[in-house]
Every structure is written in structure tokens, then in C-alpha cells.
Amino acid sequence: MQIPAAFEYERATSVEHALELLRSGGPDARLLAGGHSLLPMMKLRLAAPELLIDLDALSDELGYVREADGEVRIGALTRHREILESALIAARFGVFIDAEKLIADPVVRNRGTIGGALCQADPAEDISAACAVVGARLVIQGLDGQRTISMRELHSGPYETTIRDAEMLVEIRVPVQPGIGSAYEKVKRRVGDWAIAAVAAAVRLDGGTIASGAVALTAVGGDVTAQRASDALTGAPPSEETFAQAARLAAEDCAPQTDQRGSAEYKRHLANELTLRALRSATARALREES
């Protein structure tokens, strides 16, 4: 029987309350969002917080998808299922829909949240790469106010973020840009499994040129953002040659490890092939958006 180590439990009634509890709990306090990453780690004793602050009561306050000031704003406690059901996201950001359909399984998606997934900082987690390619900004709330960071600034290592002790992620903001298309491609062993490798891509077309492009990788090591691949897209025509060049650079710049999911060589091959597929799909969506 897998049972977490004992902990003190508090139920937050507001963001302010959660932040106060985080401050009083210090570094051994953890926030509980959907729980589908944290509770398994606690059951395996890979995590043993002394104070668990349950955010369940904030699900309504921090669970939303809305458009404001040229951005789509997603509350940190928005559940994966609610993102999948959002017409606003489906109309604008294919990459989120592709990725969300591949996260765990539908029952897990009923509880898991986007903010929880991002803050878990699992290297094989899907939503970080999706956020990266569409230029998402992350709103971090502290007791003294808010700060906003990019996806690249969030993770400081596997399962580590730059969010400080008495801070929490409250919102994800995605700029709305005309002519943008995005997609996510993932290979996994079976339903519900983590990625062997996955790739997010986005292109913004302007006339016959990629005005800006982005590639981000999941589960193959290194930085989530494939910078040289992204740079190779910007200003180039949306052609197979351009895609092949970006895919080659993405595969070169990742750092996969051989493990039970596959060899480093196989994962590097996947990074190349999935970049190609994601770029083709993103471009097709951008062209539909333009027409």
C-alpha cells in the first residue's frame, strides 16, 4: 500500500491565504493543485512536504480561460479537461489541444491542472513546450505583488522552478497573434504514458515568409526551447528545406539519455522527425488562419 508520509494539512481559501500559509510553512510547504503529479511522488516518498496547502477551494477563482488585452489568459488551476473544452483555445492555439489530448488519460485530465503541470517541472511533461512556442508569459504572485516571467525562466532544473518560497503561479498569458499556427507531436509507448520524445512548433506567417518560428522539445534533455532551430525558421520560406534544417538543428541541440523508454539515438531521431511533422502541421494551420 502506498501512503504518503504524514504532513500538516491546510485548505487555502484565497490566493492571499495560500501565500500566507506558504510563508509560515517555509521551504517544506508545498501547494497541492490537481495532485496527479505530487501525490504519486508523495506516495513513493520522493516528496515529503511537512505542510500541504490544498488549493482545491480556489478552483473557481483560478480556473478560467478568457481573452483580454490581446492575450488569452489561463488561470493556473484550469484543469486539462477545461483547456481541451475551450473554444477560445481550439480556435487559436492548436498546440495546446494537441498536447492536452496526449497528457495522461481523460480521467487524470479531469483533475490535473496546467499550473500544477508547469510547476512540477517534469522533463517529460508536455505543456511546457506548448507554452514555450507560443510565447506564453507566466504570472507569479507573491505577498508584495506580481512578476511575469517567460517559459525559459521558469525551470531551473528537473523538478525545480525559479518560483520562490512564498510565491505561486497564478496565470498563464498567451499573446494572440494573427497568422500563427502551432502543433504538438509526441511518441509514447502506450495511452497515459510520458513522452519518449515530443516536439512543439509554432510559425507566424507573413506573406510567403515565416515572420517568426519556434521549436521546443519534451523529454530529450537540454533547454525546453530549441533556439537554433527557432532562429533558422525566422525569415525563411515555409518550405520542406527550411523544416529539414530546423529539424536537424533541434536534433543536434537536444541531449537525450538512454533509458527504459529508448536509446539516446532513437530519441534524437524522434526529435528530428517530430520537428518536421510539427512544423508541417503548424504551417498548414497558419495557412488556414491566413485564408
Place this chain on the structure above:
Amino acid sequence: MQVTLTINGEERSAEVEPRTLLVHFIRDDLDLTGTHWGCDTSNCGACVVLVDGRPVKSCTMLAATAAGHELRTVEGMEQDGVLDPVQQGFIAQHGLQCGFCTPGMLLTARALLDENPNPTDAEIREAISGQICRCTGYTNIVKAIRWAADHAPQTATATPEA
């Protein structure tokens, strides 16, 4: 700590440790053993119950988090001696073999049909994709859920035809 919630229409309460998982609370404290405790790792889905109408793996939720919510377990499916059409479908289409995954499958199917009364086979398969049947009886489970979709609750009878 005291946990109070509504389960199958009845308010229930028990004193538990904060680390108590919902599946153990339901089975050990509320004595509703229809909810099965399977893999312990959020994979198999035997422990699925409905929380506010949505399927949730109860081995991956704290009992404390469920406080104040409305739950439904397999014990709450039959109404006034009449089985839910999903239960009847599992009988009519031989949708179970060993039966261990069945309570979770029944509840996931009920939630699916409440939202989408006429799902495609692909939608049924997607809905139960987080649940493992070790007897590999998926074909008949899909048929059973299809049977339930074709037999709305008002036409339910206590003795389904085979």
C-alpha cells in the same frame, strides 16, 4: 481531521489523518467496498468514482480534498431496485470477466453518457482509455456501453434481455 462529504446522496463524515487517500476513506471509513483499490499508481482506474459528476482516480486524491464535494460510487448506481442501464448493458453484453475493473468502468461510462448520450465507439474507447481491464475484455465493454446508450434510463427494466 474531520472529513464530511456527500456520497450517493447521503452525507457521511469520519475522522481521518490528512494523508488518507480517498479510495481508503471510501472503503475503510465509509465501508463502501464496491470501489476497488487496484494499482495504487493512477494507472489502472479500478478506483474511479465520480466527484461532482466527473470520473476521478480516488487513489490519487486526498479524502481531505473531497470534503464538501458530491461523490458517487458503484453502490449509488442502482435506483429503487432498478439497475442503471450501464449495469444492465454490462450484463447483456458480457462486459465483464473477473469484474475487478467493472465498478470504475461503470462510473466512467455513466459520466460519458450523461454528457454525450450517443457516443461513437471511438469516443467510448477514449473515455475508458485510462482504465485497464486485465481480462482484455474491451470489445465487450464497448458493446455494453453502446447497449446502455441505446437503452435510456426510462426504458430500463430489472431483467435485461441478453
